[in-house]
Amino acid sequence: MTRSGAIPIDPSVRRFLWICILPVILFLVLVSLAPLVLALIDSLREMSLAAISRHGKFVGLQNFITVLSADSGLFGALLKTALFVLIVVPIEFALGLLIAMALNREFRSRRLWVTILLLPTMVAPVVVGLIWDFLLMPNYGLFTWVMNNFGWFQGRPVFSQPLSAFAAIAIIDVWEWTPFMMLFMLAGLLGLPREPIEAAEIDGASPWRVFWHIQLPLLRPIMIVALMFRAIDASKVFETIFVLTGGGPGTTTELISIYAYRTAFQNWELGDAAAICLLIGFFSLLAASIFFKLISRQPEKEAMADV
């Protein structure tokens, strides 16, 4: 990942390098490493409020064994989270890229359009949940009313059915987070070098070919990072689901964050919760590194060679 042909290092440069790196290291120790160690300690202790007499005792890997046992619900939650991420992220990516392409030309009202399209992202997730709760409310919701007129969901609320509840959660996530993809794709497109594009245009390449053979490959690095961050954030979705279904009906929409929350603050199994969080962190790191390895294998300079 380190760039070949990096600038050679002399002492004054080395000082600047330390100025760049030291703050981030200090930060990580304070806000990441220290909490991680504390969570690790908690995960090895009996923290259940149901067993107050043994509270704080070290129990080894007991919490991990409890959590990893087949009936704990962890794997169900992980599976639902994976399904959710695999549904919403590609849709958000495709829509975001499409909108970014449509906006990739300078015209006067562009700032206004971008601002309008960003609106869903600007609203706090809790409020997003409440807005949609109102839109889909039985009897009084705007969308409920429209759908009832078509004969859909009459007498049975959207969030009472497993399939429609899950679909609604996914649609709301797409509504909320497509702008994230849109803006990063737009920034990427605007940052591309002009020469290869202009050269291809002079040679008579159609806009579609320019996009497919030049812009898309050049956009790759920023796409990868944007996809990865969206996938990470989508796997942690919490507030909207919490407000809308609380994980129900049953456990249909109980994604991993909701599951961890229920373990910690409804069942008060804090040790189990710490173990769950560490396991999720581990799985996510694994998924991220596999994704990154797979996707960054391809040569970066192919775009220039194609021209």
Place this chain on the structure above:
Amino acid sequence: MSRGSRRPSLLFWLVLPFMAFVTLLPYAWTFATSFKRRSDILSTPPTWIKDPSWFNYESMLFTRGFDLYLLNSVIIGVSSTLLALTVGTLAGYAFSRYKVPAGNHLFFYILATRLGPPIAYALPMYFLFSELGLLNTHLGVSIAHAAFNLVLVVWMMKTFFDEIPVELEEAASIDGCTAAQAFWRISLPLALPGLVTVAMFVFIFSWNEMLFALMLSAGDSNTLPVMIPSLIQHTGTLRGEVAAAAIVQTIPVIVFTFVAQRHLLRGLTFGAVKG
């Protein structure tokens, strides 16, 4: 794709009106709800504003003291954004340009701060911050928000810096530029569209974040998102006040993104190196 043209493309007209409609509809309905009287909010069939009133805004801001929480949100949003951008941009630049000792491990480890549910960090951070006296302060919440946003800044800025040809800086260093000057005068301005995009989302993430703000602050240092659930009451959710809060909450972000876009959408000076 002539950049000078001032009119949108055909693709624009095919895509944007529909997307904008879908995007705006829930927001427009919220806007309407925020100006309705309580008796009109729950009606079948749903109606547009009949008799506009400021009641929901007054109730939310002044009766329930949300003006203070709004101010807290601004202070925390701005300071955590500045903090994350400063620390993260420097690190992203170093990762892009230099061989950092153990750089690949460090670079990947940074990801860990955003992986996994926030509860995993919020709980231990609560104990840590209470030791350090950072609980219930603007600084504490700002640091927590900067922490999970730092990852985004470092990774994104490294990617954007990677796109900028090293040759520009090499030319500058031959002309007597120091490393810091090369960063400040050449790479940073060229990476500005990336920086602005990242800044928008870092601000938005901090502005909207609830869990850390909820756990690390109380009473007078609470932010807006933390207080919004207090509008869900046993007698029913205060739909009007929630709608008003949603509208008020988006106004500063609208202003910020509109202004920031001047730097994002100006187009680039990438032609400096002939490839």
